[in-house]
Amino acid sequence: MQSIYLYSTPGCHLCEMAREIVSPLLNNYSLYLEEIDIAESDELIERYGVRIPVLKSPRHIDELGWPFDSNQAANFLARITI
Known part of the structure; x- marks a missing residue:
């Protein structure tokens, strides 16, 4: 299985929704x-x-930033797993 990153931080209600x-x-x-957790890196905070929240594949440059819905997330995941 490959991973997908969710850049977030604790206590972020939008991250929980994502x-x-x-x-x-x-x-x-x-x-x-x-x-x-972006709070652990000055570079990621910047x-x-x-x-x-932001979704990102470690193998692609594409990112999906908030806001997104289930259809947008599914399209993003389909695109990065090709």
């Missing part, structure tokens, strides 16, 4: 969700601080 949207889709694409 997790709820993405989690049911993961098995369809043989993916597992790896959450990355890059994603005002944009979280």
